[in-house]
Amino acid sequence: xxxxxxxxxxxxxxxxxxxxxxxxxxxxxxxxxxxxxxxxxxxxxxxxxxxxxxxxxxxxxxxxxxxxxxxxxxxxxxxxxxxxxxxxxxxxxxxxxxxxxxxxxxxxxxxxxxxxxxxxxxxxxxxxxxxxxxxxxxxxxxxxxxxxxxxxxxxxxxxxxxxxxxxxxxxxxxxxxxxxxxxxxxxxxxxxxxxxxxxxxxxxxxxxxxxxxxxxxxxxxxxxxxxxxxxxxxxxxxxxxxxxxxxxxxxxxxxxxxxxxxxxxxxxxxxxxxxxxxxxxxxxxxxxxxxxxxxxxxxxxxxxxxxxxxxxxxxxxxxxxxxxxxxxxxxxxxxxxxxxxxxxxxxxxxxxxxxxxxxxxxxxxxxxxxxxx
Amino acid sequence: xxxxxxxxxxxxxxxxxxxxxxxxxxxxxxxxxxxxxxxxxxxxxxxxxxxxxxxxxxxxxxxxxxxxxxxxxxxxxxxxxxxxxxxxxxxxxxxxxxxxxxxxxxxxxxxxxxxxxxxxxxxxxxxxxxxxxxxxxxxxxxxxxxxxxxxxxxxxxxxxxxxxxxxxxxxxxxxxxxxxxxxxxxxxxxxxxxxxxxxxxxxxxxxxxxxxxxxxxxxxxxxxxxxxxxxxxxxxxxx
Numbered sequence: 001x002x003x004x005x006x007x008x009x010x011x012x013x014x015x016x017x018x019x020x021x022x023x024x025x026x027x028x029x030x031x032x033x034x035x036x037x038x039x040x041x042x043x044x045x046x047x048x049x050x051x052x053x054x055x056x057x058x059x060x061x062x063x064x065x066x067x068x069x070x071x072x073x074x075x076x077x078x079x080x081x082x083x084x085x086x087x088x089x090x091x092x093x094x095x096x097x098x099x100x101x102x103x104x105x106x107x108x109x110x111x112x113x114x115x116x117x118x119x120x121x122x123x124x125x126x127x128x129x130x131x132x133x134x135x136x137x138x139x140x141x142x143x144x145x146x147x148x149x150x151x152x153x154x155x156x157x158x159x160x161x162x163x164x165x166x167x168x169x170x171x172x173x174x175x176x177x178x179x180x181x182x183x184x185x186x187x188x189x190x191x192x193x194x195x196x197x198x199x200x201x202x203x204x205x206x207x208x209x210x211x212x213x214x215x216x217x218x219x220x221x222x223x224x225x226x227x228x229x230x231x232x233x234x235x236x237x238x239x240x241x242x243x244x245x246x247x248x249x250x251x252x253x254x255x256x257x258x259x260x261x262x263x264x265x266x267x268x269x270x271x272x273x274x275x276x277x278x279x280x281x282x283x284x285x286x287x288x289x290x291x292x293x294x295x296x297x298x299x300x301x302x303x304x305x306x307x308x309x310x311x312x313x314x315x316x317x318x319x320x321x322x323x324x325x326x327x328x329x330x331x332x333x334x335x336x337x338x339x340x341x342x343x344x345x346x347x348x349x350x351x352x353x354x355x356x357x358x359x360x361x362x363x364x365x366x367x368x369x370x371x372x373x
Numbered sequence: 374x375x376x377x378x379x380x381x382x383x384x385x386x387x388x389x390x391x392x393x394x395x396x397x398x399x400x401x402x403x404x405x406x407x408x409x410x411x412x413x414x415x416x417x418x419x420x421x422x423x424x425x426x427x428x429x430x431x432x433x434x435x436x437x438x439x440x441x442x443x444x445x446x447x448x449x450x451x452x453x454x455x456x457x458x459x460x461x462x463x464x465x466x467x468x469x470x471x472x473x474x475x476x477x478x479x480x481x482x483x484x485x486x487x488x489x490x491x492x493x494x495x496x497x498x499x500x501x502x503x504x505x506x507x508x509x510x511x512x513x514x515x516x517x518x519x520x521x522x523x524x525x526x527x528x529x530x531x532x533x534x535x536x537x538x539x540x541x542x543x544x545x546x547x548x549x550x551x552x553x554x555x556x557x558x559x560x561x562x563x564x565x566x567x568x569x570x571x572x573x574x575x576x577x578x579x580x581x582x583x584x585x586x587x588x589x590x591x592x593x594x595x596x597x598x599x600x601x602x603x604x605x606x607x608x609x610x611x612x
Contacts, residue, residue, distance in 0.1 A: 188495060
């Protein structure tokens with residue numbers, strides 16, 4: 001810096017740079033570049049001074065200035081190209097070609113590696129842009145006017161163009177007023193073009209993984225009040241239950257009598273369980289029969305066992321026989337679950353050729369009573 | 374050790390042998406009821422995972438559902454896909470064969486007047502369709518600056534909060550990309566770095582160039598053949 005002071009005049013290149021009005025985007029960059037160049041220039045001046053003292057000709061000074069100019073022009077060219085990339089890519093613009101020609105011209109004045117390096121840097125950028133331009137041509141897409149497309153979309157969305165432009169933004173945006181449901185309109189059209197899987201949601205929401213603690217207290221309170229409520233209604237409830245129980249008991253007794261009657265006719269042949277309970281005319285009644293027979297076995301009034309063919313048979317138990325009391329007790333401890341669906345029911349009817357029900361259907365009146373649960 | 378041999382025998386893709394605990398023999402593990410149970414669990418898992426439309430990773434499936442049934446993985450996946458197709462009309466598609474990522478798509482053509490997605494979702498799909506159309510018509514790849522310039526025309530700005538979409542930039546660059554509707558790659562040697570957008574694998578599966586061209590044609594009131602090269606490209610790719 002002191003050397004610059006002694007030289008008495010600021011280097012012409014730096015002065016020229018300061019004089020040029022700096023563009024807003026690159027002011028900082030320019031200032032930096034200017035400072036760097038200033039320092040550079042200062043150093044060069046110092047070197048120049050020394051060389052001058054070594055009595056080399058004036059041509060070097062001009063050379064140095066010339067090189068500085070070239071460098072600054074290259075830098076400017078590079079930044080211009082980078083800033084205006086979009087404009088350069090426009091297929092209708094020749095600006096890239098112009099920039100290349102400018103660089104060509106500058107290159108004529110280049111004689112040192114330093115400036116050539118800048119030229120190479122510029123070439124890299126320019127060729128990138130060139131490649132992009134080429135790829136845009138290469139795609140061979142028919143001309144697609146995106147602006148027109150946008151306009152048509154806005155129309156579809158229901159834009160109201162009667163309003164004059166109230167644009168405070170750039171001039172690219174056309175005037176007009178988009179209604180609130182604009183995107184909803186497109187949204188209704190869009191799903192037709194997608195094979196999008198509808199999302200899965202639980203209708204009633206999902207439950208939380210941790211059991212909620214405070215709820216237990218509420219439950220206890222509820223249970224207490226429930227009991228009280230039940231107590232308040234015994235009179236009514238009992239009546240219904242009794243009639244229900246009575247009907248069942250009556251039915252069970254009736255079935256027992258049927259069983260005993262059949263057995264009396266032929267005491268030595270036990271009755272096939274299926275023959276006994278199945279009603280070929282009604283699946284529902286078959287199930288009821290099985291239900292009622294289960295009471296008989298539970299109360300030790302009948303027993304079910306398997307015969308030689310592993311088919312179940314049923315026979316009544318005479319309660320007076322002492323020897324069989326043990327059996328009945330042992331029998332009472334066995335639990336069997338019988339399952340029967342319609343298909344199996346039909347198969348059994350086919351297999352055993354069951355034509356009529358051994359347990360005659362109860363009277364119509366009783367049936368209706370039982371069905372009013 | 375023996376488990377690795379078993380996997381090869383089944384011909385399924387290579388499974389990670391990460392945590393190889395002691396695994397009981399095949400016979401004990403693969404009763405039909407147990408397999409059915411796993412298939413059902415997987416179907417439910419996939420349906421729930423698909424809610425956000427973020428692709429499902431095989432690692433998640435293995436960790437949460439398959440667990441010790443690793444050797445039956447391909448069988449379970451195949452059957453889950455069949456269930457999804459036969460019961461729900463959906464399809465399980467692998468969009469990344471290397472990283473094993475799956476999505477669910479609709480197997481049935483979208484019938485007219487069906488409201489399968491709700492308001493907010495529909496609006497996003499509208500925006501997505503517009504973006505996908507733009508990308509296709511412009512040659513399958515656009516720069517982000519070009520895309521935003523186009524969206525400007527529709528009153529959608531990256532810097533401004535949008536009345537319907539909120540943070541649009543986030544929606545486009547993050548949500549749509551995560552859902553694999555869009556794919557973004559950096560353009561080399563650009564400063565500041567620029568990106569280009571293309572169709573993502575989900576878009577490739579859920580819609581087609583032909584559908585999108587039809588949309589553009591409908592909007593502009595023209596025949597799709599008006600754009601000759603796009604039309605021929607759209608008809609070429611009929612997968």
